Every structure is written in structure tokens, then in C-alpha cells.
Amino acid sequence: MLSASRAAFALILTALLLALSPGSAIAQETVVVTELPPYTTQQADGRWSGPAIDLYRAAADRTGKDYRFVAASQGTGEPDFPVYADPNLPSGQIRSLPLHTDSIGLIGIGNRSGFTMGLLGLLTPGFFKTVAIVALLVLIAGTIFWLVERRGNDNLQADGSKSRGIGQGFWWAGVTATTIGYGDVVPRTGGGRIVAMIWMLFSMALTAVFTAYLVSLTGQQGGSRSLSEAVAGKQIGIVAGGAVVRSDLSQAEAVQTFATLDTALAAFDRGTIDAVAYPYQPARKAAGDRNVSATDGSIALPVFRVSSDELRQELDRAILSPAWQERVQQAFSR
Structure with a gap:
């Protein structure tokens, strides 16, 4: 009976020593989190949510890390995530890849959107420069058309005035380039028709380029200033x-x-x-x-600042995955 009691006591003592010995259990680590919506958000009840929180939890679980989240506002030390990828941070720190690439917002x-933004988008030096270039091309085409057609086309003689004749050619080139085609000035000679055909083909490409430029100035979806x-x-x-x-x-x-x-x-x-x-x-x-x-x-x-290279590798692997990129875009779209 006594020997049985001693054996039981020995087993209990051994279990206690094992429980208290270093390395017998994974120590819980405090992870300091900064609230940075939509990456990290702290709810009213103290719980944390957001794509960065989910990513850290998944990587920590895969590496067997025991942790608890603490808000940076509680003054528990430097935040672990999200922190910005500052090149001046100590080189010895283990940091993950950036979670996301964003544009600088103001x-x-x-x-502004709609009609107002469309008008304001045109009030730029680049727009007026582009209009001047297009006008010059139209003027060159109209002048060539006038030189070829002036002797065989009454509409381009303009009472013998050279400037008015070139003006008529400029009008024809502009109307032709925009595919309006009023028909008040048309080529009458073979040479004029060759010039007209070349100009029509060229102006198709010119109009497409100019239209795309206007869209880039006034369109807001996917655009940035x-x-x-x-x-x-x-x-x-x-x-x-x-x-x-x-x-x-x-x-x-x-x-x-x-x-x-x-x-x-x-x-x-x-x-x-x-x-x-x-x-x-x-x-x-x-x-x-x-x-x-x-x-x-x-x-x-931003980036994660972590305590082990194993955790960093898990985080980097997830950040580079298409699933993470899709998750971030969904969070931003909401």
C-alpha cells in the first residue's frame, strides 16, 4: 500500500516538473496591433478583424505560435503590424513582404465626377497642346487638298483669295476627319480624291488616338491624377x-x-x-x-514585424498568393 502511494506521488511530481520545465509548453507571445482600416479593425468588444488579422492568424496557426493581440494604443510597445516598410528600421528586425501596393491619396x-469633372479635365496645358497639334495636322491636310483641287474645284477658289481658299480646305479636312461630311466641299479631281482617301484613312487613326486621350483626361474609373x-x-x-x-x-x-x-x-x-x-x-x-x-x-x-523567420516565410508565401491579392481587393471594394 505504501509503495503504491509512493509511486503515485512520484508520477505526480514528475508531471509537475515537466509542466514547469522550460520548453515544455509554447509561451504565449503578445502581438501589438495598430488599427489601420481596412487592414486591421478593432471591434467594440475588443475583437480584431480585417484581412491582415486573418493572414497573421493563419500563418501563426501553421507554425504553432501561441499569441494574443493587444492594441498599440494601450502603450505596450512598438507595433508588430501593420507597420510601414521604412528603410531606416533596424536591419536585424525580421519583416515580411508588403501586404499591398497602394497609390498616394490626397x-x-x-x-469630382460627371459633367463638371469632364470639363475641368480639359483645362490642362496638355489638352491645349494636343488640340494645337491636331489643328496643325488638319491645316496641313487642308492646304494640300486646296493646292491639288484649287484649279478644278469652284468651292475652293473662294473668289481668288488664297487665304479663304486655304480656309475652305481647312474646313473640308476638319469635317472629313470627324466623319461629319456636310458635302459642301467635295473633291472634284482625281488628285483631290487621292488626297481625300489618304486623309480619311489617316484621320481614322488620328481620331482614335485623340478620343483615347480625351477619355484619359475625363474618365474617372481606374484613372488617377x-x-x-x-x-x-x-x-x-x-x-x-x-x-x-x-x-x-x-x-x-x-x-x-x-x-x-x-x-x-x-x-x-x-x-x-x-x-x-x-x-x-x-x-x-x-x-x-x-x-x-x-x-x-x-x-x-504595410508589413508584419515578426519574431521568427519561420513565421515570416509563412506570411510571405501567403502574401504572394493570388488568393491574398483577391482578398485585399474585395476588402477595398467594400
Whole structure:
């Protein structure tokens, strides 16, 4: 009886020592999370959601990592994710690939749509330069047509006035290029008809190119505005330590740095700055009823800062997968 009690006690003691010994269980790690919609969002009950949260959970589960999420606002140290891919971070840190490539957005400078935006999109030096080039081509074609047709076409003689005759040729070339074809001026000679045929074929391509250019100026779906032109001569705010840095906004009149996005938006509301530069997709979530426009400036953001190379490899593998790219696009489209 005594020997049985001793054996039982020995088994209990052995189990206790094993439980308390180092490496007998996986220690729970605190993961500091920054709220950055739509990547990470903390619900009212404290739970975390978002594509970056799901990605971390899946990679951590595959590597057997035990963890708990803690909000960065609770002052528990530097955030682990999402953090921006700052090249000045210590080289010894293990960081994943960027989760997403986004464009630089401007809060306070809106993408106006419809008729108004269509008109404003034409008021650019590039548009007027293109119109001048097209007009010159039409004038050259009209002049050639007049030179060939002037002796055999009464409509181009214009009472013997050379300028008025060239003007009639210019009118014909413009009407022909736009396929309107009023019929008031038509080729009468063989040479004029050859010129007309060549011009009609050429103007088909010219019209297609010009139309595509107009669409690029006025179409908003899938389009973005020039960052340098949008910030030129303006006071722009950025968030300290964020993805958008001063060098991205070299054309701005001045760049002010703010501790948080909220303080930057407050400065914009007061009229202290003209716009806030911020990653476009998160800017759409944070801007409220303020206008937000996308630009042609691009940034890679954000990354995971992890404690092991094994976890980094799992995260990178998932980030490079088509499924992750589709998931991110779905989150942004909502």
C-alpha cells in the first residue's frame, strides 16, 4: 500500500516538473496591433478583424505560435503590424513582404465626377497642346487638298483669295476627319480624291488616338491624377512615420508633419493645410465626408514585424498568393 502511494506521488511530481520545465509548453507571445482600416479593425468588444488579422492568424496557426493581440494604443510597445516598410528600421528586425501596393491619396482634393469633372479635365496645358497639334495636322491636310483641287474645284477658289481658299480646305479636312461630311466641299479631281482617301484613312487613326486621350483626361474609373500637379503650390500634411514621406511631395509649397492622422485632418478642417497625403485606400476609410483623390504616386505598405523567420516565410508565401491579392481587393471594394 505504501509503495503504491509512493509511486503515485512520484508520477505526480514528475508531471509537475515537466509542466514547469522550460520548453515544455509554447509561451504565449503578445502581438501589438495598430488599427489601420481596412487592414486591421478593432471591434467594440475588443475583437480584431480585417484581412491582415486573418493572414497573421493563419500563418501563426501553421507554425504553432501561441499569441494574443493587444492594441498599440494601450502603450505596450512598438507595433508588430501593420507597420510601414521604412528603410531606416533596424536591419536585424525580421519583416515580411508588403501586404499591398497602394497609390498616394490626397484627402481634401476630391475626384469630382460627371459633367463638371469632364470639363475641368480639359483645362490642362496638355489638352491645349494636343488640340494645337491636331489643328496643325488638319491645316496641313487642308492646304494640300486646296493646292491639288484649287484649279478644278469652284468651292475652293473662294473668289481668288488664297487665304479663304486655304480656309475652305481647312474646313473640308476638319469635317472629313470627324466623319461629319456636310458635302459642301467635295473633291472634284482625281488628285483631290487621292488626297481625300489618304486623309480619311489617316484621320481614322488620328481620331482614335485623340478620343483615347480625351477619355484619359475625363474618365474617372481606374484613372488617377498627377501627384506633382495636384500638390503644386499647396500646403500638404503627412503623418509622422507613415508611408508617405516628404520626398514624395517635392512639388508642394510646404509639407507639415503631424503626429497622427486625426491631428492632420483637424488641421485641414481649420484651413491650416490644403490637403493630407495618405495611402489612398486607408484614406477612403478615414476621410469621412471629405473628398479623397487617388494619384499616380505609389507606395508599398504595410508589413508584419515578426519574431521568427519561420513565421515570416509563412506570411510571405501567403502574401504572394493570388488568393491574398483577391482578398485585399474585395476588402477595398467594400
